[in-house]
Amino acid sequence: MTAPLSRHRRALAIPAGLAVAASLAFLPGTPAAATPAAEAAPSTAADANSLSYVVNVASGHRPSATVRRAIAKAGGTIVTSYDRIGVIVVHSANPDFAKTVRKVRGVQSAGATRTAPLPSAATTDTGAPQVLGGEELAAARAASAKAGGQDPLESLQWDLPAIKADKAHEKTLGSKKVTVAVIDTGVDDTHPDIAPNFDRQASVNCVAGKPDTADGAWRPSAAESPHGTHVAGEIAAAKNGVGMTGVAPGVKVAGIKVSNPDGFFYTEAVVCGFMWAAEHGVDVTNNSYYTDPWYFNCKDDPDQKALVEAVSRASRYAEKKGAVNVAAAGNENYDLTSDEITDPSSPNDTTPGDRTVDPSKCLDIPTQLPGVVTVAATGAKGLKSSFSNHGLGVIDMAAPGGDSTAYQTPEPPATSGLILGTLPGGKWGYMAGTSMASPHVAGVAALIKSTHPHASPATVKALLYAEADATACTKPYDIDGDGKVDAVCEGPKNRNGFYGWGMADALDAVTW
Numbered sequence: 261m262t263a264p265l266s267r268h269r270r271a272l273a274i275p276a277g278l279a280v281a282a283s284l285a286f287l288p289g290t291p292a293a294a295t296p297a298a299e300a301a302p303s304t305a306a307d308a309n310s311l312s313y314v315v316n317v318a319s320g321h322r323p324s325a326t327v328r329r330a331i332a333k334a335g336g337t338i339v340t341s342y343d344r345i346g347v348i349v350v351h352s353a354n355p356d357f358a359k360t361v362r363k364v365r366g367v368q369s370a371g372a373t374r375t376a377p378l379p380s381a382a383t384t385d386t387g388a389p390q391v392l393g394g395e396e397l398a399a400a401r402a403a404s405a406k407a408g409g410q411d412p413l414e415s416l417q418w419d420l421p422a423i424k425a426d427k428a429h430e431k432t433l434g435s436k437k438v439t440v441a442v443i444d445t446g447v448d449d450t451h452p453d454i455a456p457n458f459d460r461q462a463s464v465n466c467v468a469g470k471p472d473t474a475d476g477a478w479r480p481s482a483a484e485s486p487h488g489t490h491v492a493g494e495i496a497a498a499k500n501g502v503g504m505t506g507v508a509p510g511v512k513v514a515g516i517k518v519s520n521p522d523g524f525f526y527t528e529a530v531v532c533g534f535m536w537a538a539e540h541g542v543d544v545t546n547n548s549y550y551t552d553p554w555y556f557n558c559k560d561d562p563d564q565k566a567l568v569e570a571v572s573r574a575s576r577y578a579e580k581k582g583a584v585n586v587a588a589a590g591n592e593n594y595d596l597t598s599d600e601i602t603d604p605s606s607p608n609d610t611t612p613g614d615r616t617v618d619p620s621k622c623l624d625i626p627t628q629l630p631g632v633v634t635v636a637a638t639g640a641k642g643l644k645s646s647f648s649n650h651g652l653g654v655i656d657m658a659a660p661g662g663d664s665t666a667y668q669t670p671e672p673p674a675t676s677g678l679i680l681g682t683l684p685g686g687k688w689g690y691m692a693g694t695s696m697a698s699p700h701v702a703g704v705a706a707l708i709k710s711t712h713p714h715a716s717p718a719t720v721k722a723l724l725y726a727e728a729d730a731t732a733c734t735k736p737y738d739i740d741g742d743g744k745v746d747a748v749c750e751g752p753k754n755r756n757g758f759y760g761w762g763m764a765d766a767l768d769a770v771t772w
Contacts, residue, residue, distance in 0.1 A: 309353040310378045312339075312469065314527055314570040315361055315370040319346035323366075330364040339528070340470035342535050345573035349469040349528040351378065358563060371566030373527040374553055376609040379520070389486060389689040390678065392416075397688075403673040411497075413504040413688060416680050418640050418670040419660035423700055424767035425507050428707060431770045433499055433510030435710035440495050440513050440702050441542040441583075443533040444488030444549065445523070446480035447515025448684040451489065453497035453504060454513065462514035462540040469528030471536055478515035479684075485523055486683045488515060490691050491548055493682025494699040495706070503688055504680055507703025507766060511710060514542065524552040524609055527567045530626070534574035538581040543709045544720075545578060546702040547587040547626050548695035553607035556622035564622075571625045579631050584709075584717045586702040587627035588661075588694035589636045589649040593747055594619070596628070596651035597757065619651075628654065633705070633721060636758060637661025637697035639668030640677045642731070644747065644758040646739045648694055652750045652757035657728060659700035659764040662692030667739050700764055707769040727769055728762030730754040 313336065317327055322343050331338060335354035341347070346368075354360070358370045392400075392413070403415035420426045439459045446465075449458040465477035480488060496513035497506035506513075516536055518529035530551050537545050551557070551571055557564040575585050594601055596619045603622075604614045619628075627634050636655045637645035644650060645663040665677035678690035701724065708723050709715060715723070733749035733756045740746065749758040 310351050311353075311357075312373045312378060312526065312528055313350045313352060313358055313370060314373055314531070314566055315348040315350055316368045316566055316569050316573070317346045317348065317366055318368070319344060319573065323348055327364060327366045330361055330367070334360040336361070339468070342531060342574070345535070345577050347531055347570045347573055349531070358566070362562065369562065369566040369569050371563030373567060374524070374609050375607040376553075389490065389683060389691045390676070391683060391687055391689040392680070396675075400673070411499055411501060411503060411505045413680060415673045416675065417504060418674040419679055419700065420505065420507070422638075422640075422642065422660045423507070423704065423764045425703070428766035428770045429499065429505070429509065432707070432710065434508035434707050435510060435713065436512060437713065438508075438511040438543045438706050438709045439541060440508070440511060440544040440546060440706050441516050441537045442488050442492045442495065442513060442546050442699075443516045443518055443530070443537070444491055444546070445485040445519040446478055446488045446517040447492045447513070448479055448489045448682075449515060451493070451682050451684065451686055452502045453493055453500070453682050454489070456498040456500055457496045457509070457511065457513050459512040459514040462512070462537070462542055463516065464536050465517045466529045466532035466536060467517060467520050469532050471532060478517045480517070481521065482684075484521055485519065486689075487548070487691075487695065488517070488519075489684050490681035490689070491546060491695065491699045493688075494679065494696060495546065495703045497682055504682065507700055508706040508710070511706045514540075519549070525549045527551055527570055531570050531574040534571070534578040534585075537583055538578040542578070542583050544584045544586060544702050544705045546699050547585065547632070548693075548698045549588070550590065550627070551625045553609040555603050555606045555608070556601070556617045556619060556624055558617060558622035560621070568623055568625055572629050575626050575629050575632060579717045582717060584633065584705045584720045585626065585631065586633045586635060586698050586705060588698040589627055589634050589655055590624060591647040591693050592649060593647055594649045595747065595757070596624070596649055596654040598651075633657060633701060633724065634760070635659055635694060635698040635701045636760065637663075637692075637694045638759070638763065639663030640670035640674070641668040642763070643668060643734050643739065644737065644749070645692070645694075646746065648697070650747060650749065650757045655757060655760040657701050657724065657761060657764055658731065658759040659697040661694050661697030662690070663739075704764045704766050704769050707766055711770050711772070723769070723772060724764070725761040727765045727772060728760070729765050730762040731759040732756070733758055
């Protein structure tokens with residue numbers, strides 16, 4: 261059974277109790293302080309026909325005079341240049357800009373980051389999370405009061421005991437010296453569950469491809485997706501007697517906004533996000549999105565090849581500077597090790613059309629990039645979520661991401677099979693998706709870093725995998741009970757295509 265596709269990425273709004281096939285609705289996830297290039301115009305506003313491009317050159321130096329002149333001659337305006345990784349962000353109205361500059365000596369690759377002119381012409385057809393109502397809030401608070409020692413909404417969070425986070429919190433809540441950056445749609449730092457742990461210095465708006473550090477620039481507007489705020493609460497909602505509890509309620513959380521008002525995560529913004537995290541002491545990044553407009557970026561296409569290269573350089577740089585990069589595996593029930601996949605959603609900012617791709621050569625970025633921890637989702641019964649992508653050797657970890665309550669019903673007093681999180685405006689609500697699974701692993705990584713403050717990213721990842729609870733393949737996997745196999749799991753108990761090394765374990769993270 262394959263979940264229906266939309267242009268949105270890693271989160272799902274699933275009405276509790278309904279069959280997934282009938283009810284999934286996607287929500288948008290979805291630096292070395294950038295060195296402004298000397299040629300950058302005072303304003304980066306582009307005309308109605310402009311596209312954005314990345315031009316990749318040798319790293320470590322500012323773009324050569326030859327490259328700068330060639331960009332200008334081809335009708336390009338340099339927006340910013342990330343010299344340490346050799347990625348230049350350019351706007352141009354010349355439809356042959358990339359083709360022209362690829363021929364220039366010193367240019368290794370170049371490509372358009374979108375197919376729609378600036379600004380994007382997309383619509384805002386997002387789903388909505390299920391906001392917790394007054395009666396639900398009252399009932400949850402009463403249940404948590406009986407339990408004692410819990411935040412008021414913790415009784416609804418079946419996902420915390422699923423990864424033993426409740427037991428981990430008896431030992432430690434995590435260190436204030438550890439910061440997790442939510443690279444996403446923005447974070448509402450005024451939320452009472454987020455404000456106590458918010459890291460303002462590590463927060464930024466990267467939507468234009470270069471850092472905007474204006475106060476509050478990292479927040480989503482009222483019309484934008486609550487996705488990033490939900491993710492931030494899952495990771496680090498404070499244990500403060502107010503609402504819910506995060507996986508690592510004692511660590512810091514930062515908001516790096518990379519999604520534009522239409523919900524697109526374009527390459528230049530994602531590069532900026534990783535680079536900002538790299539240069540601002542971030543220990544873990546959470547990436548619950550794919551880089552638009554291509555679900556899979558094929559290296560035999562010169563534009564898409566350049567996008568893969570730019571984001572790869574940025575994510576590698578962030579890891580080199582100390583960050584563990586965690587990403588959501590995706591919500592289409594794809595086997596990412598199959599010989600071919602039909603992608604009906606790309607390019608999602610203009611007119612998508614069916615194309616057949618080889619997922620070993622056409623990558624979902626950043627989740628399929630080397631070094632990134634790829635996370636699949638599980639439901640309240642511990643089974644792979646009906647929508648979660650999978651694949652032996654691709655999935656590294658599994659964690660709670662929710663599922664239709666009809667498929668995987670939690671034990672009382674929890675009532676929804678979805679994941680509770682913070683929402684802008686001081687609210688709480690349910691969402692589901694591998695978007696919700698990834699922050700659980702990011703939170704566990706933050707607990708490991710808190711316990712082992714001098715651990716390198718490689719060591720943190722090794723501990724993540726070693727401490728995971730090995731989970732055997734689900735065979736046969738018939739999640740909707742219709743008698744048909746909905747996905748095939750391959751591999752042994754301690755390394756398979758559904759659960760990777762296993763389910764994230766927060767308790768082991770703070771006891772090893």
